[in-house]
Amino acid sequence: MAAFLWTKFLVRTGIAQWFPSVRQLMQQQPEYLRFYSDRVIGAPLDALLDEATFPESNSPDVLHLDLAAPRMEAMPSRPLRMQEIGRMSRGIPELRQVIADQTERNTEMSISADDEILITPGATGALSIALDSFLNPGQSVVVFDPTSPLFSVGVRSRRGRIRTVPAWVESDGRLRFPLDRFAKAMRGARMLMLADPAIPHGGCLASEDLEQIAWWAKRHDVLIYLDETLARYRTIPATRHLAAIPETAGRLLLANSLGKSHGQGALRAGWLIGAKPLIRAATLTAGLNTAGVPLPCQEMALSVLRANGDRFAELQQTLDSRRRYLTERLALLGLPATPTGVGYSLWISTQPLGLTGREFATRLLRDKRVLLGPGDVFGPSGLNFVRLSFAAEDGRLREGMTRMSEWLMENYRQVPTIPNAGITEPVPEPMIDRVSASERNPSSAEGDDVAVESPRPAPSILRTAV
Numbered sequence: 514m515a516a517f518l519w520t521k522f523l524v525r526t527g528i529a530q531w532f533p534s535v536r537q538l539m540q541q542q543p544e545y546l547r548f549y550s551d552r553v554i555g556a557p558l559d560a561l562l563d564e565a566t567f568p569e570s571n572s573p574d575v576l577h578l579d580l581a582a583p584r585m586e587a588m589p590s591r592p593l594r595m596q597e598i599g600r601m602s603r604g605i606p607e608l609r610q611v612i613a614d615q616t617e618r619n620t621e622m623s624i625s626a627d628d629e630i631l632i633t634p635g636a637t638g639a640l641s642i643a644l645d646s647f648l649n650p651g652q653s654v655v656v657f658d659p660t661s662p663l664f665s666v667g668v669r670s671r672r673g674r675i676r677t678v679p680a681w682v683e684s685d686g687r688l689r690f691p692l693d694r695f696a697k698a699m700r701g702a703r704m705l706m707l708a709d710p711a712i713p714h715g716g717c718l719a720s721e722d723l724e725q726i727a728w729w730a731k732r733h734d735v736l737i738y739l740d741e742t743l744a745r746y747r748t749i750p751a752t753r754h755l756a757a758i759p760e761t762a763g764r765l766l767l768a769n770s771l772g773k774s775h776g777q778g779a780l781r782a783g784w785l786i787g788a789k790p791l792i793r794a795a796t797l798t799a800g801l802n803t804a805g806v807p808l809p810c811q812e813m814a815l816s817v818l819r820a821n822g823d824r825f826a827e828l829q830q831t832l833d834s835r836r837r838y839l840t841e842r843l844a845l846l847g848l849p850a851t852p853t854g855v856g857y858s859l860w861i862s863t864q865p866l867g868l869t870g871r872e873f874a875t876r877l878l879r880d881k882r883v884l885l886g887p888g889d890v891f892g893p894s895g896l897n898f899v900r901l902s903f904a905a906e907d908g909r910l911r912e913g914m915t916r917m918s919e920w921l922m923e924n925y926r927q928v929p930t931i932p933n934a935g936i937t938e939p940v941p942e943p944m945i946d947r948v949s950a951s952e953r954n955p956s957s958a959e960g961d962d963v964a965v966e967s968p969r970p971a972p973s974i975l976r977t978a979v
Contacts, residue, residue: 548647548736548764549794603796604632604784604806608815612784615818616767619744620756628789631796632806635783636742636770638799640667642785643704643738643766646798648673652703657690659860659891659898661712661740668706676702679894680711682860686749686853688716692725699729708740709755713891713900715743715855720753727760737765742773746829748854763788775817775825782806782814832857835903835910842914846921850901857904860888864897866925874899880923881916 603609606626613626624630633639640663648654650672656664657680665675676698680690688711699705705726709718718726730737739755755761770783785795799805806814839859840850851860863873870888877883886902888895903910 547734548791550645550647550649550798603630603792605808605811605815608632608782608811608818609784611815611818612786616786620754620767622754622756622786624786625789629786629792631785631792631799632811633768633770633783633785633799634806635772635778635781636740636768637663637783638781639768639770639783639785640664640738640740642795642799642802643768644668644671644673645802646791646795647736648703653701655695655698655702655705655735656892657688657707657711658893659711659713659888659895660706661708662890664706665892673703677892680716681894682711682714682716682851682853684852686715686717686855687719687722689719689722695725696729699733699735702733702735704736704738705730706738706740707755708743709751710743710747710853710855712740712743712856713858713886713888713895714851714860715746715853715858716851717747717749717751717853717855718755720751723753723755724758727755727758730764731760735764737761739765739767741767741769743856744769745774745825746832746856748829748833763791766791771814771817776828777814777817780806780810780814780817782810832903835907839901839903839910839914842918846918858900858902861885861899861901862897863899866921869896870899876924877917877920881920883913883916883920 609626609630609632612630613624616622617624631639631642633642644667648668648671651674653674653676654664654668655676655678658677659680668675678690678695678698680688683689688709707718707726710716711718726737729735737755744751756765756767765787767786768783771780772778772783785792787795833854835857836854836859843850843859843861847865848861848863849865850862853860863870866873868876874885874887877885886900888898888900891898891900905913
């Protein structure tokens with residue numbers, strides 16, 4: 514324990530980087546030590562880096578007679594070349610090379626497939642590895658609100674602290690945020706976690722905002738974790754990538770997977786891209802704490818990435834059609850959706866109904882067996898929102914919208930009108946709904962029914978000609 518505390522003191526004060534042995538261990542890049550978590554610093558590096566612990570055979574003429582287990586692959590696969598065995602902890606070389614080539618085209622980065630890519634168990638695995646490698650208990654992580662619930666859950670499960678910055682989507686689909694709040698949150702933070710396009714609404718960061726993010730991250734020495742799982746669904750190409758901004762050099766981690774981008778969640782194949790010292794620490798953490806991606810899954814992931822993109826173009830057209838259909842129908846129901854054309858979900862406001870997103874989702878599931886995602890799990894600003902995914906087939910979507918329309922008619926009385934006929938809709942009378950107390954207040958006793966008066970909707974909340 515005393516040795517670990519002394520090592521931690523030397524690392525955190527910056528003294529350790531001047532030791533010749535440390536510089537050699539860090540391959541002459543000791544400045545990256547400041548990003549390493551206590552878990553990485555306290556790892557038994559002497560054993561983990563010992564070639565006898567994880568033997569490598571980088572030459573094809575070496576007969577590897579120290580394999581950890583017999584190879585009895587149940588699925589047909591190409592023969593594994595001997596020089597690949599020692600690199601399996603990072604993923605098969607062909608898969609990493611394809612990922613490097615595609616990422617370079619999209620980001621203008623120069624990526625080494627050998628040293629700067631780690632294959633992970635999906636995007637969730639990439640997130641877990643990054644948090645374990647670079648976050649210590651008590652350190653702060655900045656996130657936009659709303660964002661993926663996995664960010665906050667992952668940080669809090671490691672006893673980190675979440676700092677939220679409110680963000681919203683403008684009519685052109687751009688994600689905006691108050692710069693003063695962001696600059697204040699970045700002071701003293703350890704990491705910044707972003708998703709671009711953003712989760713759940715699909716808003717995209719503007720080029721000028723990317724520059725601000727990069728500048729403040731460098732000023733406060735903050736590590737940036739960028740989730741790009743929805744990047745393939747952009748309908749308008751990004752004018753600039755965060756990786757192309759010089760201030761992000763050496764502090765940017767890119768995460769992606771085949772789950773959202775290619776609809777191949779069952780493969781559990783994702784990746785983490787970053788500077789060599791960062792990926793080295795992540796590889797160490799992954800080897801100690803997570804199961805690697807099975808070779809057959811990596812082989813199938815390689816085939817998916819190499820496949821022609823015609824099928825995705827068809828999928829994108831289908832999703833665009835579904836988005837238009839749902840947006841127009843929700844507008845007629847008085848439920849506005851966030852204006853963005855990215856991804857396969859809609860961020861819907863329930864405020865016109867006088868209900869929180871959780872109340873709306875709970876009652877719709879109870880009464881009509883239609884499941885939506887309550888917005889509050891994505892952050893405080895999602896209190897009066899729900900997420901509707903249109904990844905399901907057309908028949909389920911139309912039936913779900915029909916049931917939602919029926920539920921609104923049953924609970925918010927409305928006189929039918931003919932749209933665009935110049936007829937003013939009458940204001941509906943307030944209703945008395947019988948709901949359980951636990952729905953309105955989770956802390957109340959179960960089974961106690963209370964009479965709750967629904968707030969009076971706006972006159973145009975529902976048009977029945979849908």
